[in-house]
Amino acid sequence: MKIMKHDNVMNVAKKRGFLWSSFEIYSGVAGFVDYAPLGAILKNNIMNKWRKYYVVGEEFYEIESPTVMPEEALKASGHVDHFTDPLTECKDCMDVYRADHVIEEALDKDVEGLENDKLTEIISENKIRCPRCGGHLNKVWSYHLMFQTLIGAKGKKIGYMRPETAQGIFIPFKRLLRFFRNKLPFGVVQLGKAYRNEISPRQGVIRLREFTQAEAEIFVNPEDKTHPHFSQIAAEKLTLLPASCQMESKDPLEISAQEALDKKIVSSEMLIYQLYLAQKFLRELGIPDEALRFRQHLPTEMAHYAIDCWDVEVQTGRYGWVEIIGIADRADYDLKSHSEYSKEDLRVFIEYDEPKTVNKKIAKPNMSKFGPTFKGAAPQLMEALKETDASTIQDSFQEKGYYPIELDSVYEILPEHVEFAEVEEVVRGEKIFPHVIEPSYGIDRIVYSVLLHSFHEEKDKTYFKLANDIAPVQVSVFPLINKEKLASVAIGIKENLRKNGFIADYDSSGTIGRRYARSDEIGVPYAITVDHESLEDQQVTIRNRDNSEQVRIPISKVENIISKLISSKISFEDL
């Protein structure tokens, strides 16, 4: 039954202007969609609700970085080298295979991550042939999942369309850290397009080549992954499917946040809190709890740098359980890597609660000998001595009788040049790479899930039961019949609502029943109808989409009541 639902949902979505496939008059291109007029509002409403959660609620800040990125940045993140699939083609039957998979199958050997040349070598050395026809396999080449482009008029600088928004947050980390006044934890979000040149995207809006992400990067002290509001959510229930359950094919656990933490199912408070937040968000978007679960990545599928990773999955009928949000503890992988490549120090100074005093042996230059011997090089050599552990210098004296320091040339430090001393040093803290907790939302998949799960079919009407705060059109205004006197009153009400910032639609065509049906179909939560009595008593009816109930309210209060209903300050039953 649910499987048919997809087709009905997509039909209505297409017919009424939510989602269209792109470039349709040129036959279209797989992996791209247009957000049609209502879809664009719906998507924006969902993104703005997301902002309310993460920017307003969690006190994170949003940034916006370019979608085109220079090669160096993606080299550092590992995407240039690893965001590829090594492919090989059979010279006879032209079939294409993942080179590493062919080898693994033939030799039962893990070759993931090896260079293409190495893979080619293994194939020829072991005489691995096409699994289907036994033909010779071609040289291994990389299919790159990133869209490449050239930056600048001369086109010399290689650029790529970003494969995720996250990198745009890691790169200006130093400035962000200063913006947050050097204190952990802090969170930065980015909403925007990301690009992946999928080999063969075929699941509509589920797998796109250009898609929208909403990501938060939460930088935390690795020693402190607590969350200040954890106690408030400790009792909340979550549906968790940990790796262990998957391997033993067990059912998911219904478990409280506190329990999940106590049993070490989820690795930190901060991570669980993010799971909870995702659940609350999706719930408010109208996705029922029973269609929602958290699936932990199996050790084999987890990216090599992640400590713990959970996918939020939605039940879809047609595509089964689909990942719509990934919540990962990326540890310090990204910052460390950008630090290495850029030579910038992307660490944070963490001050100890109490300064520590440590006894340290140092090699102090004996200046009366040191200066005359090394002359101009002396200052640099002193600097080098300061950074070297005294015991390695002593060891070198024991072994060779001197300690070499390499600058422009090699200088030999002799025992007479230094004195060793025990000093007491006060250490106030240390520099560390923060860990990153990352909730990453696939907005397009969420839009699809929302449409799918809000779709209702009743007798002779179908409609999207969209939550008030995301419905693209908030209120419809109708004259009961299309007569000048009623119409002008209705148009007046519509104009007034528009002036107050509401998306209000006026419709006078066909019968009133048809107009209600049209309005329901696109999920408009409320309809205002002007009838003949309205002309006398200045009252109109307001109708609730979900149960067709109607209440009479004064025209003068329409704007106020719609406003309160849409913001959920009152419910329809309160009228």
Place this chain on the structure above:
RNA sequence: GCGGCUGUAGUAUAGUCUGGUUAGUACUUGGGCCUUCCAAGCCUACAGCCCGGGUUCAAAUCCCGGCAGCCGCACCA
């Protein structure tokens, strides 16, 4: 990327096998009539053979290629 199936107004379809009048129907949509609350009725209008090439006097129809969709395989750090 491979194999199978498919492609006719906004939607659902007839016609394709067996080439031949103006490509038919229903719903939807626009305009109008009627109408005092849930897709009623009547009149009227708009709108279609996925794209390119070939065969033929003549192609929605046959052939080839492309594109897109569905299913299976593969892919989805």
